[in-house]
Amino acid sequence: MSGRENILAKIKAIPRESRLLPEIPAFEFPMDHKVAFMLSIQANKGEVITESELKDFIAINRFEKILNLAKGMESLSTQPLPSDAHELNELEVAIIQGQFGVAENGAIWLTDENLGLRALPFITEHLVIVLEEKSLVSNMHEAYQRIGDQPSGFGLFIAGPSKTADIEQSLVIGAHGAKSLRVVLR
């Protein structure tokens, strides 16, 4: 008997009772979406900035390897999307368009359509996500309502920079992925 048949047969042999799948109610969210979102991003060790602050960030650090995929920021790009993600290893800044943000936790939804290459938001040294203010939703229930049956091959909530606390519970930003997250809210 194959593993599949074995497992399914064993489950089938277990007597079962009917347990209804509950409906998930809409929970109210008391805070202003923008205020809550900004607080969430800060708590996750990210930053919410303006477009001009983004330009300053790039200028001050003299970044040269910048890849932009966000609408209206094309001029900041210094390189095109390669075909192999390994070539992004030296990338300093990736700028991506986010689809929507979640006020309760700062999570931002991205899919293949925004990423170009799935490795992009992870391999880059600094990550910038551009987000429209009107796209903010209250909580994760509303977020999944918004996603609906979107058929993208890969979808992702990013809520902050790569972080770890595996050494004595001391928080360190920049474990493997992006060392910073900046959100341009416009």
Next chain:
Amino acid sequence: MIQNKNIALFIPCYVDQFYPNVAIATLELLEKLGCQVSYPIGQTCCGQPMANTGYERDTVGTTKHFVEIFGDYDYIVAPSGSCVLHIKDHAPAIAGMEKEQESLHNKIFELTEFLTDVLKVENLKGSFPHKVGYHASCHGQRGLRLGSSSERNEPFFSKAKQLLDQIEGLEWVELTRTDECCGFGGTFAVTEEALSVQMGKDRLQDHLTHGVEILTGGDMSCIMHLEGIAKRNQQTLKFMHIAEILNQAIS
């Protein structure tokens, strides 16, 4: 009217043996509050130590005996959350006694919940000018829900505090870890001796750090363990069951 009710005192076996004053205080307290209380002489251990050790099936005899001894009373009150929880949750079902058992489960109460929920005591007159730290026994706290659990998102309540707050001069001391286990745990106290003692020491330290004079609680088993450690280490805390405080205060 509570005056017309027959109330049975259920005294845990170890309280009977080692802490008669706690049982006396419970009896006197209930009498002062106008209750007709009797102590069924034939009562024995409820079977909890065996059940918690994995021999629930061997407690059929004690459970049957318990139902026979206590079944006819209107209320059964015990100065122990742990033993009451055992009767409600872990006493095995006895064939042919299902009805009696169910009714028993609805009329057995831990002392503080009996005072707050059945007698609805709201205006105790008495004084006890001391700083008191309350040790919430886990079986009372999370088993019988005698207080809000720190793990859950629920409004604060504590049946013990509700009573102690009525006593003049009594200062309820807030602890850092409001409802952490003391490490008694029945046979755990011996089978996991090192852990049990460490947990007890940590609990005591919390009370000492916050300037507690008298450590109280609803279960003498926890207090026996904590007092045993405190005495061994010459710590100056005093220990009283909540029945002793209330009875002493309102006399």
Next chain:
Amino acid sequence: MSHPAKASEFLQDAAKAKWHDETLWFVRDKRDTISKTIPEWEELRELASQIKDNVLANLYEYLVQFEEKATANGIQVHWAKDAEEHNQIVLSILQKHQCKAIVKSKSILTEECHLNPFLENSGVEVVDTDLGERIVQFLNQPPSHIVLPAIHLKKRDISELFHEKLHTEKGNEDPAYLTHAARLHLREKFLGAKVAITGVNFGVAETGEFVVCTNEGNADMGVHLADVHIACMGIEKIIPRRKDLGVFLRLLARSATGQPITNYNSHFRSPAQGKEIHIVLVDNGRTDQLAREKFKNSLKCIRCGACMNTCPIYRRSGGYSYGSVVPGPIGSILSPGLDLKKHSSLPFASTLCGSCTDVCPVKINIHEQLYEWRQEITKAQGTNAKSISMKIANGIFAVPFAYKITGAMMRGALKILPDSITYSGLNTWGKQRDLPETPKETFKDWYKKNRS
């Protein structure tokens, strides 16, 4: 060694044990604080519990649906009835791609299957990429906590280890410095790996997608740079609908570490162009557990680790004291189902305080199951057992009040046990505790004199 022996060993280093207790308490405290900012917290727990109940009642249908959807999405689905089959499936995929080195993100399931030693014996280099897991891997240790794998180590230990393995400066204990060294080391591994393995947090039956949550981004770094992604998933990780993720993602990170969500929450639905995704659906004792009415809902676990952080025993005895892949309260109700004899002391490593049950985001009645396992263990051991049940029975009589217990059942037990066992435990009580003073009369005597 049994749990009590390992626990007392752990407590020998008093300062470290205190640090361990306080650090994990701090994590629980963060969890308390954030959970209390969500007015619907208790309702979410109830929803999560009900969704998981529904999953366990309809596991057959959901697994079949998940397989069908995932396959349609271009994912290759494999089934493994046990650890051995799981490991063979993984190895055969690696062999097909002639892969000799892989990166792996956190997966308790692969720990359970002992995948690492299996692959290493087959000549495959396995690099665990979660920082905590890499640290314990260097030390040839298993994780001591399912969310915080290296919580039993101090930064000095890690500094020395990294000095040896990664040539960091001797004596530099700065966590940022050490983490950066690991970043550079692991970046090389990510760039070189052709196959990446991950665990799975949730598999969605409705869509055939699966979700992996990390804070470090290590799972994604691995899989997006590799050609092949193998996701190892216990069959109980299925949830019915995409929108159920809303409930679980709100609970998971808050319960685990007190943060509102993990920083990376990746939804894999189909492979990127030219790449492969494999899912291995693993039973390995789960269907046996599902058949145990009293214990089946332990399968609702979403591996947040909150029960470990809250457990007064775990905090003061460390993960290794349990000797099981999943330590702590949840481990103590899962492990006896896998090997009753080996793990027979675990359900007794608890005071039944119930904190684990109240903290659990899917409302598993953990402490009640610990109680039930105790009943099963004593049954399995019978009356002639010499091992744990004997020690426990020893304990009963050792607690000073208990040996005076009257009633037929105690007299029965006393007949079985020799005096040396019955009374020796008194010494154990008295080692670090005074006995209560014996009063001049019992309450019963007092009552007879004064009231009747």
